[in-house]
Amino acid sequence: MALLSEKVSNYISDDLVFSILSKLSLKSLNRFTCVRKSWVLLFENPHFMSMYRKNFISNNRSYYYDDTSLLLKQTLLDFENHSMLYLLSGEKFDNRIKLDWPPPFQDNDRHINILGSGINGILCLYVEGTSSKVVVWNPSIQEFKIIPPSPVLSVPPYVNVVLKLHGFGYDSVRDDYKIIRYVDFFPDPYNFKYDSRNVISSKRPYKYKPLWEIYSLKSNSWRKLDLDMTIFCHYLSRRGVQHKVYLNGVCHWLGNTETNMDNICLISFDLSNEVFFRTFIPSITDDGINLELVNYHLGLLNKSIALIFNIIQTQTFHISVLGEIGVEESWTKLFIVGPLPYLGHPIGIGKSRNIFFIKENDELVWCDLSTNTIQETGMKGNLFFCQIVNYNL
Numbered sequence: 001m002a003l004l005s006e007k008v009s010n011y012i013s014d015d016l017v018f019s020i021l022s023k024l025s026l027k028s029l030n031r032f033t034c035v036r037k038s039w040v041l042l043f044e045n046p047h048f049m050s051m052y053r054k055n056f057i058s059n060n061r062s063y064y065y066d067d068t069s070l071l072l073k074q075t076l077l078d079f080e081n082h083s084m085l086y087l088l089s090g091e092k093f094d095n096r097i098k099l100d101w102p103p104p105f106q107d108n109d110r111h112i113n114i115l116g117s118g119i120n121g122i123l124c125l126y127v128e129g130t131s132s133k134v135v136v137w138n139p140s141i142q143e144f145k146i147i148p149p150s151p152v153l154s155v156p157p158y159v160n161v162v163l164k165l166h167g168f169g170y171d172s173v174r175d176d177y178k179i180i181r182y183v184d185f186f187p188d189p190y191n192f193k194y195d196s197r198n199v200i201s202s203k204r205p206y207k208y209k210p211l212w213e214i215y216s217l218k219s220n221s222w223r224k225l226d227l228d229m230t231i232f233c234h235y236l237s238r239r240g241v242q243h244k245v246y247l248n249g250v251c252h253w254l255g256n257t258e259t260n261m262d263n264i265c266l267i268s269f270d271l272s273n274e275v276f277f278r279t280f281i282p283s284i285t286d287d288g289i290n291l292e293l294v295n296y297h298l299g300l301l302n303k304s305i306a307l308i309f310n311i312i313q314t315q316t317f318h319i320s321v322l323g324e325i326g327v328e329e330s331w332t333k334l335f336i337v338g339p340l341p342y343l344g345h346p347i348g349i350g351k352s353r354n355i356f357f358i359k360e361n362d363e364l365v366w367c368d369l370s371t372n373t374i375q376e377t378g379m380k381g382n383l384f385f386c387q388i389v390n391y392n393l
Helices: 002-010 014-021 026-032 037-044 046-058 061-065
Strands: 068-075 083-089 095-099 112-114 123-127 130-138 143-146 159-171 176-187 211-216 221-225 245-247 250-255 265-270 275-280 294-300 305-311 316-322 331-337 345-350 354-358 363-368 373-380 386-392
Touching: 014 046, 037 046, 046 331, 068 112, 112 386, 123 159, 130 159, 159 245, 159 250, 159 265, 245 294, 250 294, 294 345, 305 345, 316 354, 345 386
Parallel strands: none
Antiparallel strands: 068 083, 068 386, 083 095, 112 123, 123 130, 130 143, 159 176, 176 211, 211 221, 245 250, 250 265, 265 275, 294 305, 305 316, 316 331, 345 354, 354 363, 363 373
16 A cells, blocks of 8 residues: 555656646746656647646736837838837737937938837937947937947948948846847948058958947947857848847847858857847758748747748748747747738737737738737838837836
8 A cells, every 4th residue: 555655655647747847938848857757848839838828928027028119110012111110918919109210310301210128218219321320228218318429430431331231139147238230340441542561452441341339328439349259140231131139138130140041040149248149040941941032030038039930832931939048948939920812921029918910012020829810900111121029117
């Protein structure tokens, strides 16, 4: 009888195991798969994955999102290309308040973009095509700060400077807001002047090498970073991927190298330690997918890094979530949305479970991942000129 009791006490039903494990974070769950051989197959179990998805989109929802609103940035595709900003609220985002841009952009509101998302009520704005015009702005109290130029911008007239903003975030260690960007130099053929001391190649001026810079709001200055990081996101931006995200002191963006343009990875830069991490994204070529028919979108889904594969070939969205930075195997495919005959392009993730995307007719709609239903907003947008970002006060 004692032996039977011992056997019973050592047995845990699958339902109880699934209930417990489905509440873990992806990072913890990946580590727990080492405990038992059967747990390695958890991600292939439809019943468990259904439980996990349900818990994933509901865990900590109220704590993180109660004070979160959404900002919609639109640019009218007319002769002037004016940009507009709306604060969205309500269960179906039907409450809209138009916000005025801060004074530095009121005389010229063309091609304004939001870098990352709102952090503690603060936004980082910049002008499309000329990243030298950057403003940090708090809409709730109408305070703004024009970011000063960097000393590296002082170059001869025959040198063009190309600036690529990659991240805006908060350094909690130093209580400071920071911006990171990539600076490159190219010859200007319209102001070409031969200088034997600075021979200009077809690629870039001899004396001007690309570099990374970081701006500190506390010191109001730019500083060169000692980074050996040649991965950036200019190639992906041609596919419409212009989104960067911030989470817990780390800026993230999708990037690739000049030597391997198809090997896409997630770049994560820690604002406190000033180090970066690289996480390659999961391959989808094994599914017979044509990479030329795939678009990518990076976002935050319930406090986790999420990657949306927009697969035009199958008219579906595949959403994978990262369990641990730097560990490629920790990407987990959690959701498949579709097929949708009117598949458009994702432009942002709102609150805990809403994916916003633009349909082929430029209509702005959103998908509720908990119900897998599509809701209309009654608004229109354009893939390359429309943004949805979370705004936390």
